[in-house]
Amino acid sequence: MAMRKILENIVKNAVSKPYTSNYPFTPYEHFPGTRADVTWDGTKCILCGLCQRSCPAECIVVHKEETKIEYMNTQCIRCGYCVRVCPTNTISQNEVYTKPSREKLTVYTLVTNENAPIIKKRKAEALKKSEEAGGKPVPEKPEPAKKPEK
Amino acid sequence: MRSTIQFGPQHPVWIEPLRLKLTMDGEIVKDADLEAGYVHKGLEKKFEWDYNKGAYLSERVCAICTQHHSTCFCLATEGTMNLEIPRRAQIIRTIMLELERLHSHFLAIGLTLESIGFENLFMLCFRDREAVLDVFERTTGNRILHGINIVGGVTRNIGPEMGKEIMDFCDDIEKRAHDLEQMILKSYTIKQRMQGVGVMSEKLARDLCVVGPVARGSNVPYDVRHDAPYLMYREVKVTPIVETGGDCWARSIVRVRELFQSIDIIRQLVPMLEGTPDELFAKSKVLPEGESFARVEPPRGELFYYVRGKKSKDLDRVKIRTSTYANGPGIVPLIKGSHLADVGLITITFDPCIGCFDR
Numbered sequence: 001m002a003m004r005k006i007l008e009n010i011v012k013n014a015v016s017k018p019y020t021s022n023y024p025f026t027p028y029e030h031f032p033g034t035r036a037d038v039t040w041d042g043t044k045c046i047l048c049g050l051c052q053r054s055c056p057a058e059c060i061v062v063h064k065e066e067t068k069i070e071y072m073n074t075q076c077i078r079c080g081y082c083v084r085v086c087p088t089n090t091i092s093q094n095e096v097y098t099k100p101s102r103e104k105l106t107v108y109t110l111v112t113n114e115n116a117p118i119i120k121k122r123k124a125e126a127l128k129k130s131e132e133a134g135g136k137p138v139p140e141k142p143e144p145a146k147k148p149e150k
Numbered sequence: 151m152r153s154t155i156q157f158g159p160q161h162p163v164w165i166e167p168l169r170l171k172l173t174m175d176g177e178i179v180k181d182a183d184l185e186a187g188y189v190h191k192g193l194e195k196k197f198e199w200d201y202n203k204g205a206y207l208s209e210r211v212c213a214i215c216t217q218h219h220s221t222c223f224c225l226a227t228e229g230t231m232n233l234e235i236p237r238r239a240q241i242i243r244t245i246m247l248e249l250e251r252l253h254s255h256f257l258a259i260g261l262t263l264e265s266i267g268f269e270n271l272f273m274l275c276f277r278d279r280e281a282v283l284d285v286f287e288r289t290t291g292n293r294i295l296h297g298i299n300i301v302g303g304v305t306r307n308i309g310p311e312m313g314k315e316i317m318d319f320c321d322d323i324e325k326r327a328h329d330l331e332q333m334i335l336k337s338y339t340i341k342q343r344m345q346g347v348g349v350m351s352e353k354l355a356r357d358l359c360v361v362g363p364v365a366r367g368s369n370v371p372y373d374v375r376h377d378a379p380y381l382m383y384r385e386v387k388v389t390p391i392v393e394t395g396g397d398c399w400a401r402s403i404v405r406v407r408e409l410f411q412s413i414d415i416i417r418q419l420v421p422m423l424e425g426t427p428d429e430l431f432a433k434s435k436v437l438p439e440g441e442s443f444a445r446v447e448p449p450r451g452e453l454f455y456y457v458r459g460k461k462s463k464d465l466d467r468v469k470i471r472t473s474t475y476a477n478g479p480g481i482v483p484l485i486k487g488s489h490l491a492d493v494g495l496i497t498i499t500f501d502p503c504i505g506c507f508d509r
Binding site for chain 1 (some may be wrong): 200202203206207270271274277284287288291292295297305329332333336
């Protein structure tokens with residue numbers, strides 16, 4: 001009886017299409033709502049650093065002086081905790097996976113939000129300086145030294 | 151003449167490293183030494199940090215019962231804060247626990263069949279397991295490390311559409327599990343290979359305090375879901391599934407029968423979601439203080455977490471006692487006196503998870 005069932009299965013599998021997919025050539029299709037890597041929206045971020053403190057994998061570094069966010073893609077565990085703690089909904093989680101890599105695939109995001117406390121302070125200082133200099137126009141924000149982006 | 155054989159740490163039967171030092175007299179095992187610790191990670195020390203991150207860390211203890219580990223950690227930490235989580239979060243957690251048991255048992259049955267050389271049925275088991283993993287990806291966003299448990303509730307909701315999908319999945323997987331059960335129960339080969347091999351008597355099981363399907367295969371009706379109910383098991387009653395044989399066959403059959411029990415529990419739980427308020431998370435007003443413990447029933451047996459807080463975000467101490475750690479001492483008396491060819495089969499019916507064993 002059991003043998004018949006197994007033989008039935010063998011015959012059925014011999015004529016039907018393979019259950020497995022031809023993986024590297026046909027990419028695996030994820031379901032909607034899959035948790036993959038995260039991205040920052042530079043126009044919303046206020047550089048509070050909550051994501052850096054909450055990250056269990058320590059893959060986020062917020063450079064306040066350079067108004068930059070450093071995100072190490074392959075070190076991330078895709079838990080989504082940073083998305084949950086962000087007070088301004090800056091961080092969004094993608095549904096597309098990054099391919100495995102030996103490198104850290106670091107991504108830098110430049111923050112340009114006018115309301116971020118550090119940028120606001122710098123702007124005020126620059127305005128003050130320009131007033132002291134006698135109305136001479138000074139560039140709004142000192143450009144930070146650019147790191148090589150990958 | 152006696153000779154010594156090293157069984158492991160790298161052996162095709164186990165997917166993780168465990169070492170058995172066997173003293174042989176011909177084909178018969180006369181003495182055995184069990185050595186573990188190859189994958190010790192020092193996780194208990196690492197737990198002394200932010201308790202919110204601890205839920206993610208606890209999933210990494212064992213990759214097969216991730217949901218059980220994080221649920222147990224969350225229950226223990228909520229105990230230190232006297233926090234009651236919303237009913238909907240409790241239902242979702244329990245559904246995930248039962249789904250996790252399904253995929254773990256499919257894996258365990260498949261590996262048992264593979265160890266006796268039945269690779270065809272092993273592949274069928276893994277095909278069915280893939281269906282469960284698809285449901286996980288659909289509901290939680292990930293196949294293995296779900297990450298939906300947090301201290302105070304869950305992060306993802308199961309809506310009415312998803313509930314219907316899970317019910318459809320239950321019908322599908324029950325049909326598949328029924329096919330599998332028929333193939334295993336009626337197979338003369340599997341029965342002959344596994345019956346009477348590695349018999350653990352009821353007295354030995356009680357003496358060694360083994361847990362989970364190993365105990366239930368030896369007529370010890372011990373199931374944490376029944377003896378100390380947690381979450382929704384207070385309402386959904388669970389009767390421990392018991393086999394009297396105590397051999398490899400009995401231990402495997404307990405797992406096969408628990409598949410249907412899990413499907414049954416999911417069927418009872420999904421309708422409870424209707425009419426429950428959409429509240430998933432309860433925020434705690436206090437920090438962890440004092441000590442607390444929690445017990446849950448993973449697919450391998452009882453799991454225990456002890457948590458002590460020090461009135462700060464960082465925890466003071468976390469102690470984990472996993473199911474394989476409780477079952478480990480049972481391996482040695484069973485393989486003493488058995489054939490060398492049976493050693494792999496006996497150990498694999500314990501469903502050893504060495505990641506849990508060493509932590």
